[in-house]
Amino acid sequence: MLIALLADVHANREALEACLEHAREAGAERLVFLGDLVGYGADPEWVVETVMAEVARGAVAVRGNHDDAVRKGPGGMNGMAAAAIDWTRERLSPEAAGFLARLPLDWEEEGRLYVHADASDPEAWHYVTDADAALASLNATDAWATFCGHTHVPRLFGITAAVKLTGFRPVPGVAVPLLRARKWVAVLGAVGQPRDGDPSACYGMLDTERSELTWHRVPYDAAAAAEKIREAGLPEVLALRLLRGA
């Protein structure tokens, strides 16, 4: 089965549309949303409605810290993120807000764990950016592979035969074998706000039969998404970020 893994959409309609189309053409049979559907971007209503419809059809979605902040308020967030959450809360219907609030923190199926951030304490939202963080996450689960987002930077961490941890920067479009005898943490990168220097949208495609994961980069109309952020009166930095991919 081909599973499309989509993290950190961040209310970016143009990016999500492009990734969904790419995934459909590539033959995706299942969609998994790895959290942070909203925040930063200017299209929270459309994004949440779209994902609600997909979940009704069998897709999986887990809760991210920005989704969480819609219910709890932006306490602890930086100014930019907080401004965007305040703006988002006013836009979302009670139904959409309720959907976000009810999302599970993680979801496990057939040895695969889906979670927004570090699996050892999902609600603490620790970043998985290095081998130590990945090891903490790995040790907290029996799952063969953990798929997460949150950092907006694609990475693969694997535990070796000698119980060491390797970090790897995936090459777009190149399938990486996730050997069954090892444990893995795959950080998917962001659909809606990439921060690794490449502004194109990022999502992952898992081939469960071949046990291979491919990170795809999908060019989309970032200028249109940035313009909407400006029109909404959200911080200018959030618009620039989409254009720079950093």
Place this chain on the structure above:
Amino acid sequence: MARPRLTTGDRLDGFLIGERVHAGGMALLYSVTHPAHDLPMLMKVPRLFEGEDPAAIVSFEMEGMILPRLSGPHVPRFVAGAGFERQPYIVMERVAASSLEGRMREAPWPVEEVALLGARIAAALDALHRRHVIHLDIKPGNILLREDGTAVLVDFGLSRHDQLPDLMEEEFRLPYGSAPYMAPEQVMGIRSDPRSDLFALGALMYHMATGALPFGNPSRMKGLKRRLWRDPVPPRRLRPEVPPALQEVILRCLEVEPDRRHPTAAQLLLDLRNPEGVALTQRAGKLRRDGFGAVLRRRFNPEAQPRFRRPVAQGIAAAPILAVAVALSREGGEEGAGLSEELRRAVARMLPTLPGARLACLNVLRLNRIQLDTTLDAEGRSKHARRLAELRHWAAPLGLPEGRVTFHVLEAVDPAAALLEFVTVNPVDHVVLGARGSSALRQHVGSVSAAVSARAPCTVTVVRPRTRED
């Protein structure tokens, strides 16, 4: 994780296990058959019975990742594989070829054979490197030779794919490889430089040419590191009949700093196939090892220590072989002179973006069908030499240092066929050639540039001076 030993007659995923054909340090090889696969096959099974060696596991995992991503005449075909969640194995084509290991006892070899075989192995390495894989264990036991001479590389257990995680690098502090052939940077733990394979091939050619190993076969780290400062005895000292060009090539492969070796396997192949074009440096004439002072300085002076960097992944792409088919001015009157200048301008525009590029300047000396033996007489020889001189004169304004440019006069009845053969046999990446203005005759018989651009296995640029509308 101990598993029962496989025995003849067992079945595994439909494969019938035949005789055990090889027992290596890390793996066992069995001959196998399968009703759905009609080719001779081998099953490779990691050796895990006598206590687990993590290296055996990891190298098996690496080979299982890399082999399915390779294809072509220089590698065994991958058939099937399974990982460590059950009985691990890799099934691959059993190549109808003999191992180079058996033939090494015949060393030293005739020097022409050393260059020929070196070129065949370089061709296999070029194909491998273009597929993002560095072998990192080039040695006689891992090279097979097909009946037609094609070199086949086997055992990718220590290899590195530059677009996949490197499980070996993270796992082990000590370098893995084969002591007689391992490159200095590999000794120091760097596994990401394709030029490490060129060093190993250099050590292998040294062995074939002299019958001796350039750095012995050390078994400890201290002995392995000696090659960072101690240069080998020059091959010509051990065997005077080694030509200077071959010594030049071998010693360039054995340079400690990868930047001083050939930039790519393709460029090494070009030198091995065209010894007359090799630029001879002091390496070619060297008859003794460096003096004690130089060796001590390299060993103890921090300024003189080699600095190994991880090369950028674009290494191969930045060092292509460019071939330019030069129409010399005498060949076409005023129009020909304009064209040869335009060709030089076109090449001069390309070179600055490709710092490692190698330029092969070609000229076709046309033979008459009835006088195929012209080259043998004195007139033919002097014609050939004059053309070479003219080619050098044409290239001089480009200001390329020796070693980055070679000159070739191809004698042929059919110029297009000669050019196509050259760019195919030598792995040329880009051909530049001129086209004259169109004429009725040329449109009828077809031009050389049209034939080459239609059939060349690489990029072709056709240069044509802007036509004036009189």
